[in-house]
Amino acid sequence: MLENVNEKCAVVGIFGHKEASKLAYFSLHALQHRGQEAAGISSSDGEKLHTIKKRGLVMRVFNETKLKTLSGSSAIGHTRYSTAGDDSILDAQPVFARYDLGEMAIAHNGNFTNAEEVRAALIKKGAIFQTFMDTENLIHLIAKSEKTQLTPRIMDAVKRIEGAFSLVFLSRTKMFAMRDRFGFRPLSLGRLPNGGYIVASETCAFDLVSAEFIRDIKPGELLIFKEGREPKSIQIFEPTPKHCIFEYVYFARPDSKVFGQSVYQTRKNMGKELAHIKPIEADVVIPVPDGGVASAIGYAQESGIPYEMGIMRNHYIGRTFIEPTQEMRDLKVKMKLSPMTEIIKGKRVIVIDDSIVRGTTSRRIIRMLKEAGASEVHMRISSPPTTDPCFYGVDTPDKDKLIAANMSTDEICEFIGADSLAYLDSEALLRSVNAKEDNYCTACFTGKYIV
Template sequence: MASLQRSCLSRTDLFFGGGLGKQKKSRASWVGASLNTSRVIKAHRNDLSPNEKPQSGRSDSSVHADNPMARRCSGLCSPADEYARIDAHEKETTVSWREECGVVGIFGDPEASRLCYLALHALQHRGQEGAGIVTSHNGSLQAITGMGLVSEVFDESKLNKLPGMSAIGHVRYSTAGASALKNVQPFVAGYRFGSVAVAHNGNLVNYNSLRASLEENGSIFNTCSDTEVVLHLIAISKARPFLQRIVNACEQLEGAYSMVFLTEDKLVAVRDPYGFRPLVMGRRKNGAVVFASETCALDLIEATYEREVNPSEVIVVDKDGISSLCLLPHRERKACIFEHIYFALPNSIVFGRSVYQSRYKFGQILAEEASVDCDVVIAVPDSGVVAALGYSARSGVPFQQGLIRSHYVGRTFIEPSQKIRDFGVKLKLAPVKGVLEGKRVVAVDDSIVRGTTSSKIVRLIKEAGATEVHMRIASPPIIGSCYYGVDTPDTEELISNRLSIEETRKFIGADSLAFLPLERLRKVLKEEASTFCDACFSGAYPVPPENHSASKQVKSTV
């Protein structure tokens, strides 16, 4: 393939040393692939090394004018009607948007599985419903996956069953109805030339068409995850060597994907041509190479951040060193801006920028654009904290901790009655009356999605004695759903797509409401603004939304 003749980053070999070793040709194409997420898969490959053999088997309208993209109810519904319509989502808690997952890859460390375990802990905010680790040892891939937090899935005895110098790991989030052990990654597949494991962060918008085509040709799917499509595409590829099969498979994918693959002797990291989801590379003192969704994972395991995996880049790590090549076609970079608004941890460097500095600046801009007489600035924890600090610093109004978040709420907690309003929010957020009582409060949050959570938070603060509550949102109004690896409601469920800012203010019960203006957000990004995807604010999708409708059906299963 032409793509294999192009180096995506020509300095890679010089920087790290080494490259791909000689490839031994294989003689046959794939007959069938089988997915296995919980077994030890012993495999031998003959297309990568001599030892490999085939085997079978969003009230302050003066601050932010209505977004022209926002669609109004045209008199069909009032804010009260809106509340009744949205109230069907009463179970929504303080988590408004949910990142689908986080990935880790490690090569060249005898403690690979334990390092992977620690790195997954650092990425736990990206997914809390399931976790898994796969290691390579003595020509076999060992996999352990489970439902729950990383600490609930793994203990010392399980980590002892994952020996090896290389590993990949995954933490997963899914929406209701999609939780099942079979969907927990990494996935491991055995096919004619051996075995391969994959961990994926993103969403494939052409999943339905790819799966239909594969099934027509005899493929059998064991999960409802779009990630499984990738393994089938690798298996049926007639390209040689194995690396080229990954390239061949990825060049058929549309949408967002940051993935790590593990074979018996190689670790491969891939990022989609738009670069929607983050993926970084680092190195430990002993030379071990590490890939992760965020730099916070590198920090925890004492790996030095070196650079991003570039959009369209495929990085291969094996005993001969590191090499890099590019996928085709090349696209204009469109990194997800919500990583800096909500998803990533403040101590991470994402897309080459400090998440903390971005959020602090967003808060400062809110203070400049939407100042109000108040006594105290508080944050809706945790994602609103840094922006609230920025607002406080620029406004001169003291920041205090007016809401305390509980970190011990079970993921599967069921409210005893849907009639008990605010129960979920009260369970997660406790107001500090000494901070709020008799005060005019500015509450800073990262975003407003459906609006139900914001209305509960405003009510909670007022019930604690606040005389006024002014909501300041450190992002523009959300008018469009995400199709690139984020669990978001459908567009018609987004309150800023249906109501004006003033109508939204009335709906949530705040004394005033202001959002970060989109144009100011772009100014913060400066010349890099065009390299970020802000479709959820602007409606300008890298790929027309009509091409995405089917992908919402499977987005929750990534």
């Protein structure tokens, strides 16, 4: 279970459906795991854009009355994860703006790596910013472009930005969807059952609204949706795929298909690889829920050791603000995760998790399992050691807080109190996701940054 690592956002776009904002709302529910701090939807009725956004979970931000005000047949939506300190409502998305061509709204998943540089240049030319979001840079770039139509302006603007972005734009009459040239973050296209289209960060949103998956939007591709015609594709950048491998390890929902593959199946493959390269004798394999579940099933199937749900997760715990003492911190983990004593007591346990970031949560989990009577606890991690922070849309702690950047595996094992600790290696991870040559970003395991 990853501590302090969060996907920053999810985006959705609905075009050509009379209940566009309702479908965006349901889709955002499916994407809630990618951001819980704020949610928003902008819709267009052909004349005007309407926006509602607020801090909180999707179900708290919207209700029937609010959704009725988001009228029109196109809508874009966003769920946001924000780091501490930038939790202002101004930083919720979509970002709405009026400019010389009318109105537009933008929602963004990712991180612009040259955001500060672009912002400084814009400020020098007199631009005034209201938020700390990268997305606002785009608004200014589009508004200041000398082109006379929106599509060329968007093309102009995205050529000025670098980094990771999956974007949806809404104007009065069109919707646009785009991925950066590396395709770091996923974005898929689907067809709605009664006509119209959906784009979403993950295909689990399609399932909820009964949409049919068409294809992934290509890295560097801009899709333009206009009433009465098929989406038009413009390949703005030469595609150079570098998909975020962490989507498979942790972020994406297991029932999604990202970058063309089932997340559940790739996680199971990781578990099988782990059993193959890091075997150990034990009585039971258990996952740290939810992140370790599919890998633990794979590990158990490959090793022949029985799989059990040895830890139960309480899904109804939100944020807790009880922090001060060690005892209270342990209580916080126990509120979320409870050991199944009858499964663990007297057993040699293999516990599977997706990653270790700071190590403090793993330490508490192992202590909890030993207190529940496990005779041995062997921790197996279904990804390589997380040694480097992400600059492409995932909020990770700085390098000095990443335990694997500062300790050897043996030292981490001792710190977390396990009887043994082993990670999946990079080659096995790439095999698990059927990587073709070099089409994945693995920078948080290797420090090899792409941009």
